Amino acid sequence: MPATLRDVAERAQVSMRTVSNVVSGYTHVSERMRTKVLAAIDELDYRPNPVARTLRTGRTGMLALVVPEIDVPYFSELARDVIDAAAEVGYRVMIDQTGHDHERERQLLTGEDRTMLFDGLLFSPLVTKSELLDMHGATRMPLILLGEHDFDGRYDHVAIDNVAAARDAVGHLIETGRTRIASIGSQPLEEYSTPLQRSAGYEAALADAGVDLRPEYVVTAAHYSRADGYSAGRALLALDPRPDAIFCFSDLLAFGAMRAVFDAGLRVPEDVAVIGIDDVDEGRYSRPSLSTISLDTQFIARESVRRIIDRIEDPALPATEIVAPHKLVVRESTAVE
Amino acid sequence: MPATLRDVAERAQVSMRTVSNVVSGYTHVSERMRTKVLAAIDELDYRPNPVARTLRTGRTGMLALVVPEIDVPYFSELARDVIDAAAEVGYRVMIDQTGHDHERERQLLTGEDRTMLFDGLLFSPLVTKSELLDMHGATRMPLILLGEHDFDGRYDHVAIDNVAAARDAVGHLIETGRTRIASIGSQPLEEYSTPLQRSAGYEAALADAGVDLRPEYVVTAAHYSRADGYSAGRALLALDPRPDAIFCFSDLLAFGAMRAVFDAGLRVPEDVAVIGIDDVDEGRYSRPSLSTISLDTQFIARESVRRIIDRIEDPALPATEIVAPHKLVVRESTAVE
DNA sequence: TTGTAGGCGTTATCAG
DNA sequence: CTGATAACGCCTACAA
16 A cells, blocks of 8 residues: 555644645745655655646647557657656656557547546647548547648647648659659548648659659559559559659658569669658668658657647647658669669 | 536436446447437437546556568558457557667556556567566566567467477478578567577578588678668678578568678579568568568467456456477479579 | 744545 | 434634
């Protein structure tokens, strides 16, 4: 049976008030009292009960980070940075993965879950915006959207300019002389906003260069996985004329696509150039190393944690949008000659 | 101001007890009462306060998973499986990364942290065993050790047989005719148990085959990262005679080492064979694909969650050890001819 | 500077 | 089957 504040008070012959003062940052406690209390705490091996403290103060000191899949490198690298940024300001992070399951997203958003022991929600969503608004409406849980854009200014979000990112990637392929540019990553059924935006950027870049969009060059991917990149890549290589470049909506898709190119007996970048988005560590060591659009996960993590803490402290704050920077990183997979 | 149980009771003209019964799915409630209460809940948009419930019941419904680095694929794949396994039994998972920081490990273990809002700890440790015993001693927090071995039977753990895993990997290299077998991954300073065990397996396999251990073929790595694998690989390739095989203590090290081989103008597996441990997804798509020892993260996740829940329910349970299976997966990076 | 008492929102005990 | 009431452990006006 763990010791409580009352036990310590009895043991030290002082009031609970004094013990509490000592425990939670000294505010005017005499030296005699303090040592007496500390001794009692030590003897009883007392630790404050965080749940009771939470009930009283209304703060759990915990944030939730919700991502589609934690084992996708982009999200695990983001999680790493979020955990670190949160730790710096005294918060811990609960992670949940929705696994492309709308129902699980909905439960978190509506607060329907029975274990919502956190002060705020960092949400990297699949759902489209209108659905989101309806779901979250009733709750008062502070919420920051990650990686999204254009939510009518009704929510805080730390966004990526997905249209520009895709445009930069495809623009690079065009600059290096490729003209038959395929893409992998648009969504088969649902209208998720990230792939929609990246599709828009792809189309815009082609239009800018006066290159026709060939519908057969646009291959969908249900998940942003290596496996889906591989099968999409195989499909593209069977086309005639064969693409001379592939823009993948994520690095993971790109790794799969590159492997498909090799298995077809072709070379990257000589026969087919490949570029991704995310800039995960893997791409620096893959063969060939992967050209990509680098998204600044540290920036996203820091800003979103900063922002949600502001909002927890003042729920009335107006919603803001912060756009994280991105930049083109040229490596071997799009080299010329 | 969110509605409370009392508000609902007043609104529905019943006692708090009845409302509580309805909310927590108690069976013996008359149909009349139930509908009346549900109506009131709906009108007031009432949601139970999880913190109050937790204070009363002593359960948070949350587990903590502590790993060195969440962005290391092995750990993020493990986290994925742990989150899923926990969700199946109604638990959520808080993730913390110690980043090779002993102090952070200690805080979690001693319960010194001020936000320990979880019912049990799944711990993938860096510390050696005696340190661990001393730290955790006082706390009553249920604890399961992951991936470790040989803790005197004083703690529950879901172990990997690291000695056998390393031995199998090196044995495979020997069977395929390699004789100058280097290793990357022993630790430079501290005596962490996982690398110690893998070193032991490496040495044992060489001894089994009557192959001499050359000290210069043993290269340390501070972290199990691609970067460290790369620099270790470079160092090995400069030796004379050059190794014809490299056993890496993790897949990540292996990816770095393979890249070093290519950058030196050599080939994998023709000039140098490479094998890792972990079997992360990346190794199925890398070029060449990576031979490795597959660790069953699903098994580890399921068993550790099952075990910690048993222990939460009955803290008096005797400690048990479960050893997760592993198996050799042969791919291109160790092929012959 | 320190003590007393009330309440955070829930569940559990004990009557009825 | 339902109602009143006491904890759960802590923090903080308010009082001394």
